Amino acid sequence: MTAVVLRGSPGTPRWPDPRATWQRSSRSGPFAGAGCLAPRASARRSGPSPAPRAPVGTSRLRAESHGTANAYERKHMNKAELVSAIAKRADVPASTVDSVLAGLQEELVDAITRGEKVAVSGLITVERTQRSARTGRNPQTGESIDIPAANTVKVTAGSNLKKAASSVPV
Structure with missing residues (x-):
């Protein structure tokens, strides 16, 4: 045949x-x-033909250039891009912006270590919270395990960030 x-x-x-x-x-x-x-x-074959597959190594959620995102793309901004955007908007050298961000990071880490709450009005609030001890379960064996108490970081968006997020169509 x-x-x-x-x-x-x-x-x-x-x-x-x-x-x-x-x-x-x-x-x-x-x-x-x-x-x-x-x-x-x-x-x-029976039924509808299968949907086309994305090439290996790619994802429907892609990090590409910044702009308007559609349903298949998700945009990410790394630190270098953030420094460049702030430097351009504030008309200051990128090295100055990088130093300010490094100082902000150090101060946030120190404040969380001391147990203080840091609030930048309208933008963000960062604070240390405590998670109490609890009993968990191993999903593979079903065995009960004790999870100790721990400190975590709580980050809350301020009103300006919330307003910006809600103004973007879904």
Whole structure:
């Protein structure tokens, strides 16, 4: 048996599925006869064709250039891009902005270590909170385990950030 692939124009009902592999049939029935072609059993499909797959190593959520995001893209800004954007907006050298951000980071770490709450009005609030001890469960074995108390960091968006997030369409 020789396998033949028939390709038709997509969307026209009289042409076979372009992904189907066909073989010469010697059985009886609608595909009887030496010159007739029948769909190969492994190539028969039922239902809608599968959705196209993304190439390996890519994701539907991509980090690309900044701008308007659609449903398939998610934008990320790293520290270098943030420093560049602030320097351009404030018309100061990028090294100055980088120094300010480094100082902000050091001060936030020191304040959290001391147990203080840092609030930048309208922008962000950062504070240390305590998580009490609790009993958890190992998901693989089902065994109960004791999880000790821990300190965590709570970050709350300020009113300006909340307003900016709510103004973007979903």
